[in-house]
Amino acid sequence: MRVRFAPSPTGYLHLGGARTALFNWLYAKHNNGACILRIEDTDRTRSTDEYIDEIIKGMNWLGLECDEGPFRQTDRFDTYKSYVERLLNDGKAYHCYCSPEELDKNRKEAMKEGRALKYNGRCRDLKEPVPGVDPVVRFRMPQEGSTVVDDLIRGTVTFENEQLDDLIIQRSDGTPTYNLTVVVDDVDMEITHVIRGDDHLNNTPRQIQLYQALEYEIPRFAHLPMILGSDKARLSKRHGATSVMAYYDMGYLPDAIVNYLVRLGWSYGDQEVFTRDELIKYFSFESVGKAASIFNPEKLLWLNSQYIMNSSPEELADLVIPFLVKDGTVSEEQELDRQWLSRAVHTLQERAKTLVELAASLRYYIAEEIEYDEKARKKFLNTESRELLVELKEGLDAMTEFSEEGIEKLFKDVAEQHEVKLGKVAQPVRVSLTGGTQSPGIFEVIDVMGKEKTVQRLERAIQSIS
RNA sequence: GGUCCCAUCGUCUAGUGGCCUAGGACACCGGCCUCUCACGCCGGGAACACGGGUUCGAGUCCCGUUGGGAUCACCA
Numbered sequence: 001m002r003v004r005f006a007p008s009p010t011g012y013l014h015l016g017g018a019r020t021a022l023f024n025w026l027y028a029k030h031n032n033g034a035c036i037l038r039i040e041d042t043d044r045t046r047s048t049d050e051y052i053d054e055i056i057k058g059m060n061w062l063g064l065e066c067d068e069g070p071f072r073q074t075d076r077f078d079t080y081k082s083y084v085e086r087l088l089n090d091g092k093a094y095h096c097y098c099s100p101e102e103l104d105k106n107r108k109e110a111m112k113e114g115r116a117l118k119y120n121g122r123c124r125d126l127k128e129p130v131p132g133v134d135p136v137v138r139f140r141m142p143q144e145g146s147t148v149v150d151d152l153i154r155g156t157v158t159f160e161n162e163q164l165d166d167l168i169i170q171r172s173d174g175t176p177t178y179n180l181t182v183v184v185d186d187v188d189m190e191i192t193h194v195i196r197g198d199d200h201l202n203n204t205p206r207q208i209q210l211y212q213a214l215e216y217e218i219p220r221f222a223h224l225p226m227i228l229g230s231d232k233a234r235l236s237k238r239h240g241a242t243s244v245m246a247y248y249d250m251g252y253l254p255d256a257i258v259n260y261l262v263r264l265g266w267s268y269g270d271q272e273v274f275t276r277d278e279l280i281k282y283f284s285f286e287s288v289g290k291a292a293s294i295f296n297p298e299k300l301l302w303l304n305s306q307y308i309m310n311s312s313p314e315e316l317a318d319l320v321i322p323f324l325v326k327d328g329t330v331s332e333e334q335e336l337d338r339q340w341l342s343r344a345v346h347t348l349q350e351r352a353k354t355l356v357e358l359a360a361s362l363r364y365y366i367a368e369e370i371e372y373d374e375k376a377r378k379k380f381l382n383t384e385s386r387e388l389l390v391e392l393k394e395g396l397d398a399m400t401e402f403s404e405e406g407i408e409k410l411f412k413d414v415a416e417q418h419e420v421k422l423g424k425v426a427q428p429v430r431v432s433l434t435g436g437t438q439s440p441g442i443f444e445v446i447d448v449m450g451k452e453k454t455v456q457r458l459e460r461a462i463q464s465i466s
Numbered sequence: 467g468g469u470c471c472c473a474u475c476g477u478c479u480a481g482u483g484g485c486c487u488a489g490g491a492c493a494c495c496g497g498c499c500u501c502u503c504a505c506g507c508c509g510g511g512a513a514c515a516c517g518g519g520u521u522c523g524a525g526u527c528c529c530g531u532u533g534g535g536a537u538c539a540c541c542a
Contacts, residue, residue, distance in 0.1 A: 171540040270490040299492040426501035438503035
């Protein structure tokens, strides 16, 4: 069992491409088969090496490494040429001398008259070459009967051959075109299952005809439904057709992206969150839907928060460091105590939806100085709370051993003495320590922050009042 | 326009003729928990596009309508 992911390096790996890669990868893993990465770069004007690197980087980040490749089609031009020669010699392809302008004119006329947009076959039976013109090579498409696509997702789809065009398989500059190269490569690379986007379904009968002309076995096909933007239009930059690496920058975990993507069109009962192993075990085309689905950023975000909650603090601590550096919270050389950082991360895990948010909250644990949120300062750091802060500071300063329980007892004692609720005590402290009104439980914050920093910040808060 | 595909809550989906008074998840709205914010828990509103058949019985099968999408390049 062999599958392939065959992106064209004319852009970054976006969510749609990533999902196609994912379904190929899952199907291969599920069946203990191989996944081949093939770069379809025959359009030399639009393909770049930079995009190739970016695509591979994106796949690696998502953990979708292929078993073979990358193979580049531009390295295989001689092979394609020999197949074209074969078709030409067998009379299954012919030279066409029509100019692009002429073709364009015919197309427009056909459009105006409401006919199918199809090559008129002018050069089909030409006996002599036209001098001074570099011809393209067209495939002589059978015009009788019909072609049936047997698709793992869509079932049986029938196309009338008379609808099929004599497609160009080699350009006038001698380079091959897509419909030929896919077939040749899938044959050469012994691909058994072609898994790709829905947008290729209409190409499939043409390719089947090519397989038949070449007398090769036809692989199985599976055409995945598209991913649409919120306006039901094709996914564009606006909705998320940006590079998957942009999601790295936004603080998403690769497993969350994978989990989100797989549930777009595929399901396993009511289960929403899957481990990678479960995905491999359960994946099947039988439970892939046929309808296109709309990309929903909120659900992705929710999944990401789930993955952050369920990750180990140690793992998250490692992952968040680049974001702390980016924020300027720590410098590149700075050595952080990993064990301590993990404790800090642990207090924030169920509050952060992304690594970016996590890094932002971590800032008050790590930074030397904090800034007060102005509204919070006004409301909680005032003469009313000053005495409480002084007592708390002294109490904490006097503690020989720091523990959550001890801190809690101190807070409750102070609250009781002043006959106020715990909230009256906790909020001013929270603002003093974190600068804002939202944070993990105040006892754990103090415990993680440590005596020195806590006392110092309380002192500063008291100073700011007078 | 031709051809092809698709159609269950706003969104992702469960559903493979009776378990459907249509289930779950995100989002939204209440409530509980509580030192704040989250998490968690409990509850709420919200869908079978429409019209014909087939059948004792249809969200599920068939046909049509409507709506959406894809594709028709010397792009892939």
